[in-house]
Amino acid sequence: MAAKDIFHNAAKRALEKDGWTITHDPLFLSFGGVDMYVDLGAERILAADRGDEKIAVEIKSFIGPSATTEFNAALGQFLKYQLALEEEEPDRTLFLAIPVDAEREFFRLELPRRLIERYQVRLLIYDLEEEVIVKWQA
Numbered sequence: 001m002a003a004k005d006i007f008h009n010a011a012k013r014a015l016e017k018d019g020w021t022i023t024h025d026p027l028f029l030s031f032g033g034v035d036m037y038v039d040l041g042a043e044r045i046l047a048a049d050r051g052d053e054k055i056a057v058e059i060k061s062f063i064g065p066s067a068t069t070e071f072n073a074a075l076g077q078f079l080k081y082q083l084a085l086e087e088e089e090p091d092r093t094l095f096l097a098i099p100v101d102a103e104r105e106f107f108r109l110e111l112p113r114r115l116i117e118r119y120q121v122r123l124l125i126y127d128l129e130e131e132v133i134v135k136w137q138a
Helices: 008-017 067-088 100-105 110-118
Strands: 021-024 027-031 034-038 040-047 051-059 092-099 123-127 132-137
Touching: 008 021, 008 040, 008 051, 008 123, 008 132, 021 027, 027 067, 034 051, 034 067, 051 067, 067 092, 067 110, 092 100, 100 123, 100 132
Parallel strands: 051 092, 092 123
Antiparallel strands: 021 040, 027 034, 040 051, 123 132
16 A cells, blocks of 8 residues: 555545545555555435535545656556546545645646646645635546
């Protein structure tokens, strides 16, 4: 199992503050002969007649020396988890959780922005200090 991201607990608390119940920490998936661990699985009851909303969240910090290198790894993980979820848990929506600073400083650049659009990466943008979700970007 991979190590937890340095901002794991802050993102987890932000989800809880937003009304999500953490159901898996981590969320185990096995697909195509490969075992995988998405950082979090969570649910939220929408309404009695609509059931639960389920998500999986991969948390990244983007504090290393190269945002591009971290983005390459994060995008690869996202795409791998997305395929596995489509097959194994199609009712669960995958999000890539990133700190608001990374969204402002890197994810607004043309190349990351266009890759996010092309591969339909859903972002969960959180404030590290306040431990709140700033924006859901689908």
